[in-house]
Amino acid sequence: MSLTEPTGGFARLAREGIYVERMEYAHAVTDTAPGHAALYTGRPPRETGIFGNEVFEGDKRVSILRDAASRVVSSKGPLERPGSSPKALTSPTLSEAWLAANPTGRLLSVSWKDRGAILPAGHVRERATVVWFDMAEDAWVTSTAFADVLPSFVTAETEAHPASSFRAKPWLPLDATWVAAHARVADDGPGEGDLEGLGKVFPHTATSAKAMRATPFADELVVSLANAGIAALTADGSPLFLELSLSGNDYVGHVFGPDSHEAWDELLRLDELG
Numbered sequence: 001m002s003l004t005e006p007t008g009g010f011a012r013l014a015r016e017g018i019y020v021e022r023m024e025y026a027h028a029v030t031d032t033a034p035g036h037a038a039l040y041t042g043r044p045p046r047e048t049g050i051f052g053n054e055v056f057e058g059d060k061r062v063s064i065l066r067d068a069a070s071r072v073v074s075s076k077g078p079l080e081r082p083g084s085s086p087k088a089l090t091s092p093t094l095s096e097a098w099l100a101a102n103p104t105g106r107l108l109s110v111s112w113k114d115r116g117a118i119l120p121a122g123h124v125r126e127r128a129t130v131v132w133f134d135m136a137e138d139a140w141v142t143s144t145a146f147a148d149v150l151p152s153f154v155t156a157e158t159e160a161h162p163a164s165s166f167r168a169k170p171w172l173p174l175d176a177t178w179v180a181a182h183a184r185v186a187d188d189g190p191g192e193g194d195l196e197g198l199g200k201v202f203p204h205t206a207t208s209a210k211a212m213r214a215t216p217f218a219d220e221l222v223v224s225l226a227n228a229g230i231a232a233l234t235a236d237g238s239p240l241f242l243e244l245s246l247s248g249n250d251y252v253g254h255v256f257g258p259d260s261h262e263a264w265d266e267l268l269r270l271d272e273l274g
Contacts, residue, residue: 009274010267033064036119036245041091049090053115064088065114070145074137075155083143084114084132086123093122098241108229109243112218116245121146129154129229133221135209138163140225153232157225163209166217166224170203173265174272184259193255202261214255216269218248223273246270 027034027044029052037043037050045051054061063084070083095107107128111117117132124130129151134141139162140154173179188200196211198204206212212221226244234240249266256262 008271010271012274032113032247032250033115033119036115037089037091040093040095040120040122041089042094043091047091049088050119063114065118067143067145070143072134072137073142073144073147073150074134074139075150075158078144078148079137081136083141083145084118085143085145086118086121087145089119089122093120093124095120095124095128095241095243096122099124099127102239102241105239105241106233107241107243108226108233110222110226110229111245112213112222112247113245116247117243120243120245129233131225133163133209133218135213138209151229151232153228154225157228161221161224163212163221166221167206167212167215170205171215171217171265172203173261174268176202178268179261179264182264183261185257185261187261189257189260191257192260195251195255198255200256204262213248214251216248216252216266218251219246219266219270219273222246222248 027038029045031053033050033053034045037048038045041048050064052064055064065084065088066082067085067087068082070085071078072081072083099105099107105127107121107124109117109121109130112133114132117130121128121130125146128146130146131140131142131154139158142150187202192200194200195214196208198206198211198214204215206215206217212218222244226242230240230242249270252262252266
């Protein structure tokens with residue numbers, strides 16, 4: 001197998017995407033939230049208001065997007081829990097401009113993390129679906145900042161393909177020989193973590209949503225919902241702006257390291273998803 005096979009996702013990016021030979025960050029903090037905000041607004045954190053992933057609320061750290069005026073919305077409706085919103089974002093996004101320029105267009109932004117879904121979307125509501133995974137609910141949610149009811153296709157997808165079904169099988173290498181040839185360290189290399197009982201060597205068994213986030217199953221879940229959303233939102237011929245943030249790759253790198261067997265297997269699986 002190769003990450004450059006004509007049918008793979010990375011080959012498609014090389015063929016159809018934009019290749020930047022050299023890129024420099026205009027800001028020092030390269031966390032998820034500031035990066036997503038910069039990418040979709042074209043402005044640095046000092047102008048977007050998004051300077052980190054979290055802020056302190058009393059003695060606790062909470063998401064920088066936490067908004068006490070909003071509520072989490074699950075398939076059960078609004079919950080009695082504060083939700084997340086783009087309130088802290090002080091710059092307009094590409095998504096907002098695209099929706100304004102395409103009056104029949106629709107937006108779908110999906111991520112495991114609230115910041116990965118909300119910041120690409122920005123201050124949108126009409127013709128926009130912005131959803132992320134809530135580990136406490138073990139299901140997809142949005143917030144009242146975007147909708148008072150979870151879209152029907154999200155509820156249907158949750159019922160048909162719950163997160164538990166993705167993590168029901170152990171995580172084994174897709175191609176152990178290929179992975180071993182590319183990884184720069186042995187399986188169970190120095191510094192690898194053991195998140196929520198995942199273990200440091202294959203096979204990894206995710207027994208919870210918190211563990212699942214550091215496996216390829218998290219990205220498979222995102223892509224599954226995205227495919228359901230594409231089918232539902234374009235059924236009438238409407239143009240769609242699709243935004244996906246595949247956070248599993250991020251968590252796998254944090255837990256196991258960028259040169260690990262797990263990181264290479266995650267890349268191979270992402271290539272096949274593409």
